[in-house]
Amino acid sequence: MSRWIKVLQRGRAFLHLSHRERSTPVSASGEGLQSSRFTNPLTPTLSPQGRGGALCSRRGLGLIAIILVVLTSPTFAQSKNDQPRQYGIGRAATAAEIAGWDIDIRPDGQGAPEGRGSVKEGEKVYMGKCAFCHGEFGEGVGRWPAVAQGQGTLATPTPAKTVGSYFPYLSSVFDYTRRAMPFGDAQSLSNDELYAVVAYMLNLNDIVDDKFVLSKETWAQVKMPNRDGFFDDDRETAEKKFWNDRPCMTNCRSPARITGRAGNVDVTPDKQNPSGESK
Numbered sequence: 001m002s003r004w005i006k007v008l009q010r011g012r013a014f015l016h017l018s019h020r021e022r023s024t025p026v027s028a029s030g031e032g033l034q035s036s037r038f039t040n041p042l043t044p045t046l047s048p049q050g051r052g053g054a055l056c057s058r059r060g061l062g063l064i065a066i067i068l069v070v071l072t073s074p075t076f077a078q079s080k081n082d083q084p085r086q087y088g089i090g091r092a093a094t095a096a097e098i099a100g101w102d103i104d105i106r107p108d109g110q111g112a113p114e115g116r117g118s119v120k121e122g123e124k125v126y127m128g129k130c131a132f133c134h135g136e137f138g139e140g141v142g143r144w145p146a147v148a149q150g151q152g153t154l155a156t157p158t159p160a161k162t163v164g165s166y167f168p169y170l171s172s173v174f175d176y177t178r179r180a181m182p183f184g185d186a187q188s189l190s191n192d193e194l195y196a197v198v199a200y201m202l203n204l205n206d207i208v209d210d211k212f213v214l215s216k217e218t219w220a221q222v223k224m225p226n227r228d229g230f231f232d233d234d235r236e237t238a239e240k241k242f243w244n245d246r247p248c249m250t251n252c253r254s255p256a257r258i259t260g261r262a263g264n265v266d267v268t269p270d271k272q273n274p275s276g277e278s279k
């Protein structure tokens with residue numbers, strides 16, 4: 001606000017105001033503004049224009065009103081041909097910048113990068129950059145997560161979510177690995193290394209054979225075991241019978257009733273209790 005006032009009220013009245021604003025924190029009750037006149041020795045006596053606040057002078061209010069009208073009028077807010085206004089900042093994104101963001105891949109492989117990698121090549125990448133966490137066979141070292149095995153465990157009390165047991169699409173595995181792995185050095189793999197190491201993990205999960213080469217061209221050959229394990233949220237139909245058409249909205253809880261006291265059953269020894277409730 002003070003900047004508007006600055007524009008509107010060049011001169012002393014504004015100086016008083018901005019000085020007070022800067023030097024006196026306004027308390028929640030607005031006290032600061034009032035008392036500052038007395039407590040701040042640097043605040044000069046307000047000129048007639050300043051008394052009552054530069055904010056409130058008639059001329060100031062009139063000017064603010066005019067500016068508000070101009071700012072909100074359609075002619076000012078939009079250019080003549082109804083195009084959004086140009087603010088004269090920023091620039092069009094370059095093709096390289098867009099490519100950096102545009103990394104999504106569809107389940108059918110559309111959007112996958114150029115490149116290729118074999119299971120054999122992937123074994124080298126995996127042993128060098130992944131196995132010390134995920135295990136030579138994908139079993140997971142220590143408490144690092146497994147990337148293989150675990151098929152058929154999802155509905156058990158100890159589900160193991162791995163590439164073979166959990167991931168629904170190759171694009172999910174590829175995208176996850178591309179963004180997040182190797183852990184601590186994410187996004188350091190070349191596209192070829194990425195294709196290769198994903199191919200190797202597929203092989204660890206018996207999804208492709210030892211000779212497989214992964215690329216855009218072979219993408220569609222990969223069928224993930226859990227691809228049908230995901231379904232659209234069906235709670236609107238599947239759980240409808242649990243829904244209450246007329247839920248309680250007021251006074252829904254019956255009042256609490258005290259049925260026993262800790263002191264009575266001796267779980268909380270309470271020697272100081274003068275009422276003698278405890279034993």
Ligand code: HEC
Pocket residue numbers: 125126129130131132133134144145146147148161162163166173176177181182183184197198
């Ligand atoms: C320093 C240890 C470490 C290294 C090295 C590492 N990862 Fe991981 N990885 C993790 C952790 C931790 C997670 C789980 C992260 C989470 O859940 O947020 C994970 C998760 C994964 C998953 C998903 C796990 C699943 O099956 O649900 C895949 C796939 C994976 N990593 C692949 C790789 C590949 C490929 C490499 C090598 C290029 C690699 N990781 C290197 C620690 C590591």
